[in-house]
Amino acid sequence: MKKIIMRLALVLVCMAVAWGAVLPAGSEAADQPRVEKKAAANGPASVELGAPVVDKASILTKAQVEKLTEKIKAVEEKHQVRIGIYTLKNLPSGMKAGKLANNVLDEHYAGGQNGSIVFLIAMGSRDWYISTDNTMRQRIVDGVGIDGLKDMFLEDLSDGNYAESFGAFVDGVDKYLTYYEETGEPYDPANEFSYTAAAVAVLLALFAAWAFRGGLISSMSNVNPASEASAYLTQGSFHLSRNQDTFLYTTVTRVAKSKNDDSSSSSCSDSSHGGGGGKF
Template sequence: MKKSILLFLSFLVSLFLCIPVLADDSGYIRENSQYMDSLTEANLEEEAATIAEKHDFQVYYISLDSNIEDLQGYASDLYQSLAGNKDGVLLLVNEDRSKWYVHYGGQAESLLNLQDREFLYKSFIKENQASDSIQSYLATVKSRFEKPALLVDNGGLLYDDEKEELLAKLTEISKRQGLDLVILTEDSLNGQTAQEYADNYFDFNSYGQGKAHDGVLLLVSMTERDWYISTTGYGIYAITDGGVEYISNQFVKYLSAGDYALAFNTYADLVDQFVSQAKTDKPYDRGNMPKEPLSLLWLPASALLGLFVAWAITALLKGQLQSVQNESGAGNYMKKDSFKLTNSQDLFLYRNVTSVPIPKNNNSSGFRGGGGSSSHGSFSGGSHGGGGGKF
């Protein structure tokens, strides 16, 4: 009898090992518990449930403990058992992330309007930690239904009243100029470069207006003391490399001093000015930057300096003429009948002509007037310009 029971238990164990194991058998988020604590998983589950409730769109993430050869077939069958014909998406990833598959249910593809079928997986894989990866995946899906915030202060650098005032400015400029003007603060970049983080955040959170995703994003990270301006679409045209350098010279000093509200407002005002300039004329660039206004203190200072210089020169010349006496006329300086003009004529001597060829415009960057903006491809496949540094 005992032998039969042992054989039966062995059979059950073998069967269990042959069946793909999920970290959980219910809910939207199913991650191996060794990579994420229960509280974090509960928060992510709530986020997915909120998306389903608000937008009638199901978002599933499944982490597999074992390998499956046919991920596509498995994902299709699993989604059908979970959501049937409802609109939604399921991201299936094995434990070491070497295999993955995204299944779109119902009208999900048209609703998400993604040009790249790998876009959601890219939003997941760009992060290293499981919780960060799932959060990024959920945020990307959510951004396809909700307009992302123009001010994201994850670094906690601003007071509530400063946030309210700055967000109002960013919203007004973005609406008037037709491009998203974004400010993002973070505690850490989680191993990414400032350029990668800024570009990825812009792309995977669906920022940008129009087909070219016009926008400008400023990233500030406190741990690395990095700042970076990422531009897309019209933002690349309006904010040249020289423009990034000029704008940063105006606001980075306030970042270094800890006056974050002033730094961010200065950045927003300058981007607004640069975009307006690009729309009415050629973009600001090296050799064609905004003229710095003179301080009002320079007016009385310049007047006093001019009076002092004039007095000094007059005093010096007067001191050199002590032997000279005043004369009432010029007669004493002339010799009578010493000048006689007998003949006068004009003679043409020579002509000097210099020819300078007009240089041809061989600029192929697409910027009017030789404007200079370098660009690069991002992890998502988008095109970005910009630049950054330390503060």
């Protein structure tokens, strides 16, 4: 009987030891997925929230994102603004690029001391849109301001040089904001046109043409000026016998005026946002 009790005790001790060894491993394995899931859920969201570059379309390399981020942060600090570059594969169903860009600005990039601006592109529909808040709108105005930025980045964007295109956009924003801070008014390409320089150029061109013409005339030995028009007509070589005008018919051709379908003029501006966009 004593032997049976000792054997039962030994079995219970072995089971206790085995259970103690299994329980920590099992609980750790059970808790691990929750930890990993939480990290996976919080990681990307915290990176994307207000990040200078959010590349949901995956068109940039990690090195390109880091370089753009560094450039954007330098311009943000220089002018006390918020700048965002936001790419995605497709627009949500029924959503326009301009409306989405406005929402992205309000949710993730609002609060720039001197304004906020977001550059959004949708790869599926080939849409681009620049959204500004009202503070930035005073510095980069709708129309000439947005079109000026477009001219800086659109060619590279259409050619698939996305990093270069985004870099040109950031450089353009820097240029426009610097101009505003120095002059107190938004940049307008027309301001760079000098009427004085244009007038001087016209005068120089006229003088050069007059001098060239005079040189050609002076080199012609068989031509002399005539004081009367009759000198150019051989006497007796022309006789007008009859003078009559006959009306035949009139042809009228009407061509429909083509409508301007320039996608770059599309805008979702409202009381709180400026900007514009188009196709690339």
